[in-house]
Amino acid sequence: MSYANGTAEGHGLETATKAEGASSALVGSRTPLRHEEISRFLVVSRTNIAIEPIASVLFAIGLWQYGDIRRIGIWLALIWALAVLRLLLNLHIQRTDLAEERLAEWGFAVSAVTTLAGGLWASGLLFLWPVGTEPLANALGFFLVVPIMAVAGIVVVTVAVHVLAVLPYLLVTGIVAAICLLWQPTASSALPVTLPLMGLIVAIVMLAALGWWVNSLHARQAQLSKELDAAHEAAKAAHLTKSEFVANISHELRTPLNAINGFSEIIKDQAFGPIDTPQYLEYANDIYESGGRLLEVINDILELSNLETGKMSFAEEWVDVRAVVHSVIDAALARADEAGVTLQEIASDRPIFLLADRQLLKQILSNLVSNAVKFTPLGGEVTVEVKFGPTGDLMMIVNDNGIGMSPEDIATAQTPFGQADASLARRFEGTGLGIPLVKSLVELHGGTFRLQSDLSVGTRAIAKFPANSIQK
Known part of the structure; x- marks a missing residue:
């Protein structure tokens, strides 16, 4: 048997508003999260390319009259050459389809050039250090540590979305800065003061920038949460309006349809005479059968709306399960015989x-038996x-x-109006509500339902x- 098309013999539908599941899409395995992290890193890395060249x-300009112009020119040329290389790399990545299997490679490449840029930037403590031994030059040299490491701290915050890019950047930048300070005779004498000061400055800048970044993320998250709640409430209101x-409309359709079915039954049975x-009798019979199927569809839709709006009546009592099984099988025997299917x-x-609702319990079993008979071929067994x-x-x-179904179609069969195979919809009449109704x-009733099929x-x-x- 296949439940891909369901049946028109049930009344109802699984209740659930799917908007609550929207936030669950943000949670995934480590691999998708890592890919998202790298993708975000590739985007933000474009914004910090210009930070170091401009700085x-x-x-x-500020130090050219105190430093070695040749060294300053070399440093500027290296900074700008690497910036152009980073820009070309990012433009190439933008034009490339970022397939998941290539994300790690591009992330490593951008991380490498970013780290190289950090080391080159820290080397400014060597290239820009004022020449001479006069107090003004020494003071400018020590104060140079502050903006150099401050800019490095800003870059760290921008690439903080990818931890594997932050760690090498910090390591290389710090080592190069320390080596450059040790290289300076005037700096080495004051190194015990310079290095802690440099670390303190970097920490303050990074914490301030990181605090601003975290606050902006929290604000954005709060805004998104507010928008999601508003969209969820709007969806619930629209869903409730639709269900009502x-x-x-189902009530309005059912009343005249009952009259049509009743009159067509009187005509086909020739209740008032031959x-x-x-041909008129044949037409009357067709009207009666078609009306019956249409009434089943309308009843299904009505049950659907009752379940979705919480208006489903539920009267618990102690029900004799064996009596329900006997009743359902007796009612289905004629249809099984007509289909050439053994029902036992x-x-x-x-x-x-x-402890259940008698009518709903009977409805559950009736749907399952009806589907089994419908999708079992001649000579089969249910x-x-x-x-x-x-x-x-x-x-x-x-x-x-019966004909069974593939594992992929099982999930579809349990979805309202699910049609796993359009050809079956034409061969076997049904609304696609039967199995979702059963579930x-x-x-x-506090139970569970599952399908197993091949x-x-x-x-x-x-x-x-x-x-x-x-109650046994």
């Missing part, structure tokens, strides 16, 4: 009482089994050796009810 020009409209033209029962030899599970729960199992009604082998439908609802 290098400002530094050079469907319920109202009809001389057989495998039930417990002792009475079983379940069995209905009631037994206890290992934990004391009650299982109602419907087995068949919803079983869960309404193509061309058959299907096993299992409705399981909790042990605390059973």
Whole structure:
């Protein structure tokens, strides 16, 4: 049997508003998160390409009269050459399809040139250090540490989205800065003061920038959460309006349709006398059968809206499960015989009482049996089994050796209006509501429902009810 198309014999649908699941899309395995991290890093890396070149020009202008012009020119040329290389690399990445398997490679490449840029930037402590030993030159040299490391701290914050880029940048920049300071005779004498000061300055700049960044993220997150809540409420309101409209229109359709079915039944049964033209009887029978199918569809849709709006009536009582099974099988025997399908029962030899809604329980089993018969070919077999599970729960199992379905289609079959195979929709009439209805009604009773199926082998439908609802 295949439940890809469902059946028109059930009433209802699984209730759930899907908007709550939107936030779950933000959670994934480590690999997707790492890919997102690298993608974000590639984007923000474009923004900091200009930071160091522009700052290098400002530094050079401010210190050219105190430093070695040749060294300053070399440093400027290296900074700008590397900036052009980084720009070309980012432009190439922008034009390239960022397939997931290439993200790590591009991330490594950008991280490498960013780290190289950090080391080159820190080398400004060597290239820009004022020449001479006069107090002004020494003071300018020590104060040069502050803006050099401040700019490095800003770059660190911009690439902080990718930890594997931050660590090498910090390591290389710090080592190069320390070496450059040790290289300076005037700096080495004051190194015990210079290095802690440099670390303190970097920490202050980084913490301030990081605090601003975190606050902006929190503000953005709060805004997104507010927008999501508003969209969720709007979706719920629209969904409720739709369900109420469907319920109202279904009621309006059902009343005249009942009249059509009743009058067509009177005509086809010739209740008020014989009809001389057989073709009229045939037409009346067609009207009656078509009206019956249409009424089933309308009832399904009405049950759908009742479930979605929480208006489903539910009257619990102790129900004799064996009596329900007998009743359903007796009602389905004629249809099974017509289809050439053997229908049999495998039930417990002792009475079983379940705390349930009698009509809904019958509806659950009727849907499962109807689907099994519908999708089982001539000469096939359908069995209905009631037994206890290992934990004391009650299982109602419907087995068949019908056409079955693939594992991918099982999920579709449990989706409202799910049509796993369009060709089956034409061969087997149905709304696609039967199995979602069963699943919803079983869960309404506190139970679980699952399908097991193989193509061309058959299907096993299992409705399981909790042990605390059973009276043995």
